[in-house]
Amino acid sequence: MLNLIRRDFIIQKRQLLGFILLVLFFVLMGRHDPAFIFLLASIIIPVNTIAYDEKPETNILLNSLPYTRTEIIASRFLGAIVFIILSTGATSVLMYVFNRPFSITDIAISSSLALLLLSLYLPMSYIIKPGYSSPFALISFLVLAGIVPPIVSYLGERLTSVTDFLLNLPVSIFYTSALLLGIAIYGTSWGVTTLIYRRKVY
Template sequence: MFNLIKRDFILLKRQLLVFLLLILFFVLMGKHDPAFIFLLASIIIPVNTIAYDEKPETNILLNSLPYTRNEIIASRFLGAIVFIILATGVTSALMYIFNRPFSIPDIAIGSSIALLLLSLYLPMSYIIKPGYSSPFALVSFLVLAGIVPPIVSYFGERLTSLTDFLVNLPVSIFYTSALVLGIVFYGTSWGLTTFIYRRKAF
C-alpha cells in the first residue's frame, strides 16, 4: 500500500517544483491570509494525484496489481495526509525564510479545511465522470472561497451567543473538538469512498 503512495511521489516529481514556485509566489505577494496559503498548499497536490487516476486504464492497471481495492483507497487517504504534512512543513519554512508572519491557528485552519474539502472531493472523484473531477474541484474551491467567508461573517454577526460561546472556549478544548470532528468526517469519507470503489466497474 505504501508503494502506491511512493508511486504518487514519482508521478508528481516533475510538478513539485511548479507547486513550490506557486506557494512561493503567494508567500512573496504578502496579500493573502496565511491560513489560505496553507490551505492551497495542502490541497493542490492530493487533487493532482487523484487526477492521474481518472483514466479507466489507470484503474484497470491498479486493480491488476497485488493490492485490494481497500488498500488502493487507503493509500489515497493516507497519502493525502502525508502530502498535507509535507506541504505544511515546506510552506512554514518558506514563510519563515521570507519573514512572513503566521501562527499555529493558521496551520490548523488551513489543514482542517483541506481535510474537509478532500473528504468531500475523494468520494465524488469516483462518482463523477472521468476527466471532470479536477474541473469540479477547481470550481468548487473557487465557489467555496467566495461564499463561505460571507456566510460565516453573516452568522457570526447574528448568532452572537454561539459566537461568544466559541470564542470563550479554552483553546485546548476548541482544537481537540475540531480534531475529533475532522477525524470523524475524514473516516466517514474514507468508508464511503471504499464502499463506492468496491462496486465500481472498470
C-alpha cells in the same frame, strides 16, 4: 500500500517545483490570508493525484497489482494526510524565510478545511465522469474561497452567543473538538469511498 503512496509522489516529482513556485507566488504577494495559502498548498497534490488516476487504464493497472481495492483507497486517504503534512511544512519554511507572519491557528484552520474538502472530493471523484473531477475541484475551491469567509463573518455577527461560546472555550478543548470532528468526517468519507470503489467496474 506504502508503495502506492510512494508511487504518487514519484509520479508528481517533476511537478513539485511548479507547486512550490505557485505557493511562493502567493507568499510573496502578501495579500492573502496565511490560512488560505496553507489550504492551497495542502490540497494541490492530493487533487492532482486523483487527476492522474482518472484514466481508465490507470485504474486497470492499479487493480492488476497485488493490492485490494480497500488498500488502494486507504493509500489515497493516508497519502492525502502525508501530503498535507509535507505541504504544511514546506509552506511554513517559505513563509518563515520571506518573513510572512503566520500562526498555529492558521495551520489548524487550513488543515481542517483541507481534510473537509478532501472528504467531499475523494468520493465524488469516483462518481463524476472521468476528466471532470479536477475542474469540479477547482471550481468548488474557488466558490468556497469566495463565499465561506463572508458567510462565516455574517454568522459571527448574527450568532453572537455562539461566537462568544466558541471564543471562550479553552484552546485545547477547541482544537481537540475540531480534530475529532475532522477525523469523524474524514473516516466517514473513507468508508463511503471504499464502498463506491468496490462496486466500480473498469
